[in-house]
Amino acid sequence: MSDTMSATRPEPGQTAPEFSLPRDGGEEVRLSAHLGAPVVVYFYPRDDTSGCTKQAQGFSDLGGEFELLGARVLGVSKDTVGKHEKFRDKYALKVALLSDAESDVCERYGVWVEKKMYGKTFMGIERTTFLIDAQGHVARVWPRVKVAGHAEEVLDAVRAL
Numbered sequence: 131m132s133d134t135m136s137a138t139r140p141e142p143g144q145t146a147p148e149f150s151l152p153r154d155g156g157e158e159v160r161l162s163a164h165l166g167a168p169v170v171v172y173f174y175p176r177d178d179t180s181g182c183t184k185q186a187q188g189f190s191d192l193g194g195e196f197e198l199l200g201a202r203v204l205g206v207s208k209d210t211v212g213k214h215e216k217f218r219d220k221y222a223l224k225v226a227l228l229s230d231a232e233s234d235v236c237e238r239y240g241v242w243v244e245k246k247m248y249g250k251t252f253m254g255i256e257r258t259t260f261l262i263d264a265q266g267h268v269a270r271v272w273p274r275v276k277v278a279g280h281a282e283e284v285l286d287a288v289r290a291l
Contacts, residue, residue: 138240139239139240139241139258139271139273140239140240140260140268140271141268141271142267142268142269142270142271143267143268144267144268145266145267145268146161146169146171146260146262146266146267146268147161147235147238147239148160148161148162149161149230149234149235149238151206151228151229151230151235152211152228152229153204153211153214153226153227153228153229154211154214154215154217154218154226154227155215156211159204159226159228161262161266162266164202164262165264165265165266166264167200167201167202167264168199168200168201168202168261168262168263168264168269168288168291169201169202169203169204169261169262170189170196170201170202170203170204170259170260170261170262170284170288171204171206171239171259171260171262172185172189172203172204172205172206172257172258172259172260172275172284173205173206173207173236173239173241173255173256173257173258173259174186174205174206174207174255174257175207175254175255175257176207176208176209177207177209177213177214177216177217177227178213178216178217178220181257181277182207183217183221184277184278185205185257185275185277185280185281186205186217186221186223186225186227187221187223188277188280188281188282189203189205189224189225189281189284190221190222190223190224190225191281192281192282192285193224193225195285196285196288199285199288199289201288202226203225203226204225204226204228205225205226205227205228206227206228206230206235206236207227207228207229207230207255208229208230208231208233208236208255209227209229209231210229210231211229214227214228214229233255236255239258239260240258241255241256241258242254242255242256243255243256256273256274257274257275257277258271258272258273258274258275259271259272259275259280259284260272261284261287261288261291263291264291269287269291270287272284
């Protein structure tokens, strides 16, 4: 994959791209291990920034409700497992944080994109959430997520599956 392009984002109805990534705590998380239950995969730019912290806290606060529905919530960024563990511990987060240090999964999900800020252009993660149904298909996509109320909206979509 080139540094200036990202793969096309999977759309509803398509099979979600498989992945296996290390998470906080050290174990590997494989998407296909969760077949039979819904999975929320949210991509976020960086640990311990204000928007990313609020997003992780929102999903953590509703973790029990996602769990009652049988849904697993997975956060993905390029941060290392060590950074994820510090981030998790600092805010008592309850969501699994996966490390995509090489941005391979970000590219396959079409969220590794060219961004512009303060007149500079760079590659980064576009805050995007995917709801994957129990059969492993993308049920819903939220591109360019606005954090406020997002976890609740995703929870409502899981309830509607």
